Amino acid sequence: xxxxxxxxxxxxxxxxxxxxxxxxxxxxxxxxxxxxxxxxxxxxxxxxxxxxxxxxxxxxxxxxxxxxxxxxxxxxxxxxxxxxxxxxxxxxxxxxxxxxxxxxxxxxxxxxxxxxxxxxxxxxxxxxxxxxxxxxxxxxxxxxxxxxxxxxxxxxxxxxxxxxxxxxxxxxxxxxxxxxxxxxxxxxxxxxxxxxxxxxxxxxxxxxxxxxxxxxxxxxxxxxxxxxxxxxxxxxxxxxxxxxxxxxxx
Amino acid sequence: xxxxxxxxxxxxxxxxxxxxxxxxxxxxxxxxxxxxxxxxxxxxxxxxxxxxxxxxxxxxxxxxxxxxxxxxxxxxxxxxxxxxxxxxxxxxxxxxxxxxxxxxxxxxxxxxxxxxxxxxxxxxxxxxxxxxxxxxxxxxxxxxxxxxxxxxxxxxxxxxxxxxxxxxxxxxxxxxxxxxxxxxxxxxxxxxxxxxxxxxxxxxxxxxxxxxxxxxxxxxxxxxxxxxxxxxxxxxxxxxxxxxxxxxxxxxxxxxxxxxxxx
Ligand SMILES: Nc1ncnc2c1ncn2[C@@H]1O[C@H](COP(=O)(O)OP(=O)(O)OP(=O)(O)O)[C@@H](O)[C@H]1O
Ligand SMILES: [Mg+2]
Numbered sequence: 325x326x327x328x329x330x331x332x333x334x335x336x337x338x339x340x341x342x343x344x345x346x347x348x349x350x351x352x353x354x355x356x357x358x359x360x361x362x363x364x365x366x367x368x369x370x371x372x373x374x375x376x377x378x379x380x381x382x383x384x385x386x387x388x389x390x391x392x393x394x395x396x397x398x399x400x401x402x403x404x405x406x407x408x409x410x411x412x413x414x415x416x417x418x419x420x421x422x423x424x425x426x427x428x429x430x431x432x433x434x435x436x437x438x439x440x441x442x443x444x445x446x447x448x449x450x451x452x453x454x455x456x457x458x459x460x461x462x463x464x465x466x467x468x469x470x471x472x473x474x475x476x477x478x479x480x481x482x483x484x485x486x487x488x489x490x491x492x493x494x495x496x497x498x499x500x501x502x503x504x505x506x507x508x509x510x511x512x513x514x515x516x517x518x519x520x521x522x523x524x525x526x527x528x529x530x531x532x533x534x535x536x537x538x539x540x541x542x543x544x545x546x547x548x549x550x551x552x553x554x555x556x557x558x559x560x561x562x563x564x565x566x567x568x569x570x571x572x573x574x
Numbered sequence: 575x576x577x578x579x580x581x582x583x584x585x586x587x588x589x590x591x592x593x594x595x596x597x598x599x600x601x602x603x604x605x606x607x608x609x610x611x612x613x614x615x616x617x618x619x620x621x622x623x624x625x626x627x628x629x630x631x632x633x634x635x636x637x638x639x640x641x642x643x644x645x646x647x648x649x650x651x652x653x654x655x656x657x658x659x660x661x662x663x664x665x666x667x668x669x670x671x672x673x674x675x676x677x678x679x680x681x682x683x684x685x686x687x688x689x690x691x692x693x694x695x696x697x698x699x700x701x702x703x704x705x706x707x708x709x710x711x712x713x714x715x716x717x718x719x720x721x722x723x724x725x726x727x728x729x730x731x732x733x734x735x736x737x738x739x740x741x742x743x744x745x746x747x748x749x750x751x752x753x754x755x756x757x758x759x760x761x762x763x764x765x766x767x768x769x770x771x772x773x774x775x776x777x778x779x780x781x782x783x784x785x786x787x788x789x790x791x792x793x794x795x796x797x798x799x800x801x802x803x804x805x806x807x808x809x810x811x812x813x814x815x816x817x818x819x820x821x822x823x824x825x826x827x828x829x830x831x832x833x834x835x836x837x
Contacts (some may be wrong), residue, residue, distance in 0.1 A: 338831070344667035373831065376658075376830070376831055379658075379662050380661065381657075381658060381661055381829065381830040381831065382829040382831050383827075383829070384829065399664045399665065399666045400664060402662060402664045403664045406662075406663065407658070407659075407662035409655065409658040409659060411655055411663075412655075412661055412748060413654050413655045413656055413659075414656055415584060415588060415656060417587065417588050417592055418584070418587065418591075426580050426584055427659075427663065428666055429576070429577075429579075429580040430577050430580055430581075430660075430663040430664070431663065431664065432576055458591075459754070466590075471659065474659065475662075534745075548732075564810075565787065
């Protein structure tokens with residue numbers, strides 16, 4: 325089995341003035357191709373940090389990670405990846421269309437291919453009408469959408485989304501869910517974090533729960549959560565049983 | 575490698591769109607004001623003075639612009655959080671550093687061209703003229719010097735915020751301009767530790783005076799011999815390459831987690 329995401333004994337610690345913070349410990353994630361994988365956990369559990377390691381923003385203190393079989397430290401690993409950050413922001417002096425042109429060029433897409441790709445992406449995120457306005461005039465949700473469009477410009481095989489529905493209205497959330505389903509139907513892999521567990525339940529095939537920098541549960545949603553049980557109540561049970569007594573973690 | 579030009583282009587677009595071009599207009603206005611008020615100071619508005627002071631101001635303004643523009647690029651990527659969008663693409667850290675430098679340098683070069691044009695027009699207005707070939711040579715070396723200044727600033731901007739990087743780069747550039755050429759005079763009169771420090775400085779900082787052909791324009795000395803000119807260019811190229819490599823090395827190992835956004 326070739327994994328789309330594979331981490332081995334991944335650990336990250338940060339040096340702060342107060343000492344060393346172990347943000348991730350011994351993370352062994354395995355994500356199969358064509359799956360929608362929900363990555364959930366309380367605030368500060370290490371979801372964003374894990375994604376940052378996968379994208380090469382930070383090098384792991386211990387262990388290793390591969391995307392589509394390529395070590396994440398190589399830029400090549402990101403050729404077929406799309407990423408939407410937690411607080412997406414971009415060059416506000418560009419128009420939406422110019423942003424997509426820029427990111428398309430970073431992937432080496434040009435000319436007619438690029439134009440066609442941009443038009444279809446704008447359509448998909450419902451931004452065709454506002455594509456030629458400066459991003460500085462966009463609302464939070466519009467910004468989220470254009471950032472999502474730039475994340476998908478290269479038709480990625482793996483899409484990593486850090487809280488993709490944050491800041492979106494119910495219609496926007498619905499669109500994101502539809503988009504994730506669309507990606508899966510085209511054989512893409514989606515790895516996303518979310519605090520909206522009802523949403524995770526709706527779209528995920530597999531999931532992992534991260535608590536305090538450790539993966540405490542990983543598997544197919546159907547195997548993990550018993551029929552009739554809600555993911556939310558399962559999550560609560562797991563987190564409560566894992567949280568050390570008197571923990572004041574954020 | 576095909577990621578460098580899009581990155582440079584966005585630097586350039588950002589400078590235009592964020593109305594930084596106004597700064598250029600203000601500086602040009604300042605230049606016009608100074609040059610046209612020379613009469614008032616009893617200098618008679620002689621063409622030589624206009625050219626001389628105009629070129630001094632051009633060096634000063636272009637160096638300030640170079641530091642200000644370059645010092646902002648990488649720190650702004652972090653404070654905006656756009657670095658995450660950028661690095662999630664198949665962009666190498668080297669391409670990012672090189673693209674940023676190229677964009678900033680290109681913008682400063684165009685600004686410098688505008689300053690030279692302003693000086694030329696003012697000189698013509700007073701019935702003089704700038705010698706064409708010598709001015710072109712001077713412009714070439716001037717722009718090379720700006721490439722060094724931006725490359726030095728780039729190094730500091732990989733690890734510092736905008737203000738700190740700009741301040742250090744300005745101090746170093748100022749020192750290189752004002753102190754370095756005078757060091758040989760000092761050293762003959764000083765001994766021991768001070769002389770040692772001076773000598774180290776003399777060799778460690780770039781010799782911008784080599785790139786300064788103002789006198790050749792003002793006094794119409796003709797052109798610098800090409801072998802000499804080429805050597806100066808190569809010296810500049812060595813500095814630029816060295817600085818960009820150092821910037822890449824300091825940037826390569828940087829972590830970009832949320833903590834860095836607070837910088
Ligand atoms: N640069 C840093 N320096 C020190 N500690 C950090 C740094 N970045 C993250 N951390 C710590 O690592 C832990 C994990 O943070 P992370 O952002 O990955 O959590 P998260 O699961 O994404 O949380 P949220 O749901 O709130 O987005 C937190 O305790 C955080 O304070
Ligand atoms: Mg997070």
